[in-house]
Amino acid sequence: MNHDKNNKGLGMSSSKANPIDKVSVYVAAGLVSGAGALLLNVLPLLFGALAEKFGLGENQLGNLALAMNLGFGLLGLASLLWVRRVSWRLIAALSSLLVIAMVLYVVSEPTFESLFVIMALAGAGTGALYALAMTIFGDSAQPERAFGFKLGLETVPGATLLVLLPVAVMPVWGFHGMLLTIALAMLLTGIAPLLWVPARSARVVEASRASGQASAARRPIVWLSLVASLVFLTGIMAVWAFLELIGKKTGLSGDTIGAVLAVGFIINAGGGFMASSIGLKAGRFVPLAVIILAQLAGLVLLAQFGSFATYVIGAVLFLFSINFVLAYTFGIMAEFDVSGKLVALGALCLSAGAAFGPAISGLLIEQFGYTAAFIFSGACSVLALIAYGAAVLRSQQLLRREQDAGGLVLSRL
Known part of the structure; x- marks a missing residue:
């Protein structure tokens, strides 16, 4: 796409x-x-x-x-x-x-x-x-x-x-x-x-000029991007809440785990800055798909409980993806939110993901072990990518319709 x-x-x-x-x-x-x-x-x-x-x-x-x-x-x-x-x-x-x-x-x-x-x-x-x-x-x-x-x-x-x-x-x-x-x-x-x-805001004036039909055509894109953000954050929080315990299962000390997570937090910031530098140079879907694949690889490494190296690499890949992915899901949401109001619901996505992700993951861990939590997190990322891809596809279709409509108007002048 x-x-x-x-x-x-x-x-x-x-x-x-x-x-x-x-x-x-x-x-x-x-x-x-x-x-x-x-x-x-x-x-x-x-x-x-x-x-x-x-x-x-x-x-x-x-x-x-x-x-x-x-x-x-x-x-x-x-x-x-x-x-x-x-x-x-x-x-x-x-x-x-x-x-x-x-x-x-x-x-x-x-x-x-x-x-x-x-x-x-x-x-x-x-x-x-x-x-x-x-x-x-x-x-x-x-x-x-x-x-x-x-x-x-x-x-x-x-x-x-x-x-x-x-x-x-x-x-x-x-x-x-x-x-x-x-x-x-x-x-x-x-x-x-x-x-x-x-x-x-200077956007209120612009939004007031938009027709109701144009707003309705864009609204599904906004809701798809909100769903993608919520599902992705739920999966992220499902693992983030237990990263320290995962490190201890790998045999690491608390100090070592703390250092890894502090570095990972900084790397998470780097993911956002990288998304900012890339922007739309490679389109919308491809960068996100690549990063989601890297995150899934990180989950696989974290699930090994094998060594310090697998924990560090897995945690880095996992944490790097967070801000990168959200930059794109929030970005398309903002661009097609004609009213400029629904984008604020990103805060609700964050709080809901933080509330439900660890609760679901904790239940899965108690019943089936840590592997189930990793599978759940990975499934959330894949579902988020599908929802985001649907939003991108719909935005492209909308663009083509508006371009065709514009060409038809010009041909009649």
């Missing part, structure tokens, strides 16, 4: 400079997106510290994760109502302040019931930030490149904290130092860059 580069003009006009497609906006909005993903990215360290500080068990930690993901997903869904009506800078500032307030409130050592509410509200704040970033980058005239950059840059704050917290912060300042560092990171990524984030 080769993508016609003329398709680039569908859904957004590129006749004038796009205010989103500036390096300063990319960097600023990418940091805001990093703020939205920050708690999810440092969750293993945060939950480990909470378990030690408050004596929480696995079931209680699972409930806290559920609360955070519910808050994240519900605010991502609710953003459809206000993300195009309220100042983007105001949304980012208020959402960041909510997360900072909730993180700092943990310093007071609240009860578990209060922690549950705190995690739900913190998740809501990060969900609003992530939905906002999805909307901002969705306004790009080159969405695949924009989302590749976004997904790459948003990983950097989390990866930085994963290195700094256990090495430089917690040994010296302990639990409270960790919370203060997370709050400071939210301030630097969610609020400090806002001067370079546009206050509002």
Whole structure:
């Protein structure tokens, strides 16, 4: 399935400079997106510290994760109502302040019931930030490149904290130092860059000019890409949640596994930047298919439980694919979302995948072993590729119909 580069003009006009497609906006909005993903990215360290500080068990930690993901997903869904009506800078500032307030409130050592509410509200704040970033980058005239950059840059704050917290912060300042560092990171990524984030979208005017028929023709492409994103993330989270345990089954120490995952996290960012650099030079479908095949090879290597080398190579191939694939699924979604609203549902895909993937995988592991979890993850990737391929095919058909219609109009003039 080769993508016609003329398709680039569908859904957004590129006749004038796009205010989103500036390096300063990319960097600023990418940091805001990093703020939205920050708690999810440092969750293993945060939950480990909470378990030690408050004596929480696995079931209680699972409930806290559920609360955070519910808050994240519900605010991502609710953003459809206000993300195009309220100042983007105001949304980012208020959402960041909510997360900072909730993180700092943990310093007071609240009860578990209060922690549950705190995690739900913190998740809501990060969900609003992530939905906002999805909307901002969705306004790009080159969405695949924009989302590749976004997904790459948003990983950097989390990866930085994963290195700094256990090495430089917690040994010296302990639990409270960790919370203060997370709050400071939210301030630097969610609020400090806002001067370079546009206050509002320029796409609303363009979307209002689109006919209802044109919008209806594009909508199936958007929903197919959303399905592809959700299914892919579910499969990813099904394995990501157990990567540490998989490493231990290979015979590796906790320190070694932590180092591998930290490097893998950085490689994950590289996948997003590579997708940004490739863009549509090789079409839409071929790059994604190649990366999905590489990811499947990584799953096979992880399933061997054989050695340090197979674990490292498998983890690298697996983690590299995440941001690369999402850059393309989110990209086609943004390009054909005439209203500019549905792209914000990418935040809901993330929270739903994080909620359902580990739950399904855990059940499969208990019943059938780790092999079943790898098969499930691989099947999700294949299904996501099929849904994405259907979206690409439909976009090509739509382009041809519009070109034929345009030619027919010209012939009558």
